Amino acid sequence: MSSLLSIGKSGLLAAQVGLSTVGNNITNANTPGYNRQVAIQGDTGTQYQGFGYVGSGTEIQAVRRYYDNFLATSLRNAESNQASLDAYSAQISQIDNLLADPTAGLSPALQDFFNGVQDATASPASAAARQSLLSNAESLASRFQGMSARLTEIASGVNNQITANVGEINAYAKQIADINLTIAGLSTSTAEPNDLLDKRDQMLTELNKLVKVTVVPGDNNMLNVSFGTGQPLVVANKAFQLGTSTSPTDVSRVTLGYQTDAGAFTPLPDDVFTGGQLGGLMEFRNGPMDRAQNSLGQVAAGLVTAFNAQHVLGQDENGAMGTNFFNPIQAYVGTNTRNSPASTADVTATVVDAGGLTASDYSVDFDGTNFNVTRKSDGKVTQINPFPQTTPQVIDGVAYSITGTPQQNDNFLVRPTYTAAKDFSVAIKDRDKIALAAPIATAAPTANAGNGKISAGTVDTNYLTPGNALTATSTLTFDKASNSFSGFPAGQDVTVTANGSSTVYPAGTPVPYTDGANISFGGVNFAISGTPADQDTFTVGPNTSGVGDSRNGALLAGLQTKNILDGGKATFQTTYAQMVNYVGTKAREAQISGTAADAAVKQATSAQQSVSGVNLDEEAANLLRYQQAYQASGKVMQVASQLFDTLLSLGN
Known part of the structure; x- marks a missing residue:
């Protein structure tokens, strides 16, 4: 009877463990990181009775959790990518909104400024037009400064988030190292502390949302954690601490590296921090953030x-x-x-x-x-x-x-x-100091017999060289016999450019006439065209009545549509538009990638939960099964007791 009683007792105990395991699953169904558990049941062996082997009952061999490392790793990677894109998108959307604003962006201020230049050029003697130009210039400066301040503010916010993320990473690394030691002490060849394993996995999940990590099994059920290209973060029960410092070449920029207890800081390259919020912030800062600041500048x-x-x-x-x-x-x-x-x-x-x-x-x-x-x-x-x-x-x-x-x-x-x-x-x-006039003036006297004409003339940077500025009017006289001009300023070579070919004539020598050719000396540039008559003259000298002149103003206004930037390939407006387009495209890419990342996380979660998640319907069925097994085992013990009582009564 004792063997039957023992068999019933073992079944009762096994059912009790099963009920406890199922109950634990049900109550932790909504616990983050919980992996459902199952009681692994086996027989306790058999005994030979002469006619054959008879079983001696059952036992719980282990309580194991349903855990698939491949699915768990896939989910962590998906969540790391999702966190990275979310952090990146949140930051770049701020720049996108700033640059693309039709009223607060740079384009309206640029347009207003050049409108002011054009108005002043149209009325160079107007004090109101000149003052309006200065006001528009100040407004443009204010817009540049305001946008720069906003970008600096965003960059400062990124620095703060990076510093906060580093603090969280260090906290998780320390906790994982501590729990590694605890798990190692509680693990045996047949049993593991499931609740601590779940807790450690949840820590890894949260850590992976901050920065993408690689997890490798270590000795005695411990895990080693690294990031980037193998930089260690946790090795067994030792945690490596990250730290932040100002860049050695830019105090407004935060750099990352290892921080020792003694305070020593070893910098790490930015590109080792990938994935997670930290990776998204670093990608944003080193990409759109820097480009926006530099392109605006x-x-x-x-x-x-x-x-x-x-x-x-x-x-x-x-x-x-x-x-x-x-x-x-x-x-x-x-x-x-x-x-x-x-x-x-x-x-x-x-x-x-x-x-x-x-x-x-x-x-x-x-x-x-x-x-x-x-x-x-x-x-x-x-x-x-x-x-x-x-x-x-x-x-x-x-x-x-x-x-x-x-x-x-x-x-x-x-x-x-x-x-x-x-x-x-x-x-x-x-x-009054706005230079709208040209510093030189040219003229063809009405007494000239021919139909030769001289252009208004311009100056280039050579005109600013000491000694080149005109202080007196030069009279150029045409000699029909030699088809040349004389009368150029003494001591200055003359360059004649026709059809892209330039010829330099030494100072004091006659200059052959070529219809429409550009003539330059000392930074002064003009052209004579037509058919001048013998002894016709043309004058080139300083502009002594330039109040109503706006030739330089016209050149200033023309800068708006001139391809100046990017090696002479882009205007100011198109360069700004390219920056706005780049940021907008990156913001849109982040949104699309974020949607895809959300779907990937949903799919990975579904796959992981199909193995490790708690199904309440299934657990309810298991609950009834173990309840019945418990009751049946109790009945076995009751029968064994009755049989034992019968044997005792036979003795009377």
Whole structure:
């Protein structure tokens, strides 16, 4: 009877464990990260009774969880991608809304500014038109500065989120390392602490939403966690801590790396942080964020440089040569804080050519002999030659001037357009100093017998060279016999350009006449056409009555539609439009990819839950099954008790 009683008891205990397991599944159906469990039941062996083997009951061999590592990893990866796209999309939508705003964007302010230039050109003597131009210029500067401030604000928010994410990553890494140790201590060859395994998996899930990690099984049921290209985060029960620091070349930028307990910081490349919120933030910052700031600055710096270059070639209402209309743009130069203390090298960079500007950043490095300027967008290297310098060297529209004594491995970061929008400001405050007139005047006397004509004339940058500006009127006389002109300013060579071919005539020598050819000397440019008669004269001299002249104003207004930026391929408006289009396209891509990522997470969740999730209908059925098994086992024990009582009664 004792064996029958033991068999019933073992069944009762097994059913009880089954009921407890099912009940635990039901109550944790909505617990995040919970994997349903099952009681694994087996027999306890048999005993030989002469006629054969008789079973001795049952036992619970283990309580195991339904867990598929492949499905769990697939779900984690899908959630990591989803978190990355969500973080990226949330940030880029802010820039997209800023740039594309039809009223608060840059396009209306640019249009208003050039409308002001055109109005002033149409009425150069009007004080109201000139003042309106200055007001529009100030409004344009305010728009550039406001957009730059908003972009800086977004960048600061990204820095804060990166720092917060690093703190969360460190917290999860520490918890995973601690729970690794606990699991190792509680695990046996036949049993595992299922609740702790679920808790650890949930931590990995949350960690993976912050940064994509790779999980590899370790010794004694522990897990090793790494990110990027194998950078360790958790090894057994040791957690590696990440930290943040300001960039050695840009204090407004946060860099990431390993942080030791002693406070030492080892930087890591940005591209090792992929996936999850952190990966999305890094991709946004190093892509659309930087490009938006640099491209907006490219428009600002290009406009300042091109407008100033033309404005200084004009004449203001006081008869003086024009000065800079906008304050010149200095490129951002960040000196690496890790440079040798013995170094006294200093790098300055000034934007001088709008057409040569790019939206790229540059790294300036000293190899012990030479300074090399590397364009980061494509890796193109340009050597500073000669060094030490005699004059600044222009690279991609930026004049580099390097002084001091460098040390090997000195490094500088140059961002030509990074702060240009912030620094955009109007230099002229007096409307009388707006240089709308041209500094020279040409004329053909009515007494001329021929039909020769002379163009209004322009000046180029050579006119600004000391000694080249006209102080007296030159009278050019045509000699029909030699078909040439004389009377050009003494000491200045004359260049004649016809059909793209230029010929230089030494100072003091007659200049052959070519109908319609461009004639230039000392930065003065004009053309004579027609058929002049013998001894016909033409005059070229300073503009002494330029109050109503607007020739330089017309050239300033023409900059709006002139292809100046991107090597002479784009206007200011088209460059800005390209930036808006780029950001808009990236924002749309993020939305589409986000929708696909949501679907992938839903599909991966469904697959994972089909194995590990709790099905309440199934658990209800199991509950009834174990209830019946419990009752049946109890009946077995009752029968065994009755049989035992019968045996005892036979003895009486």
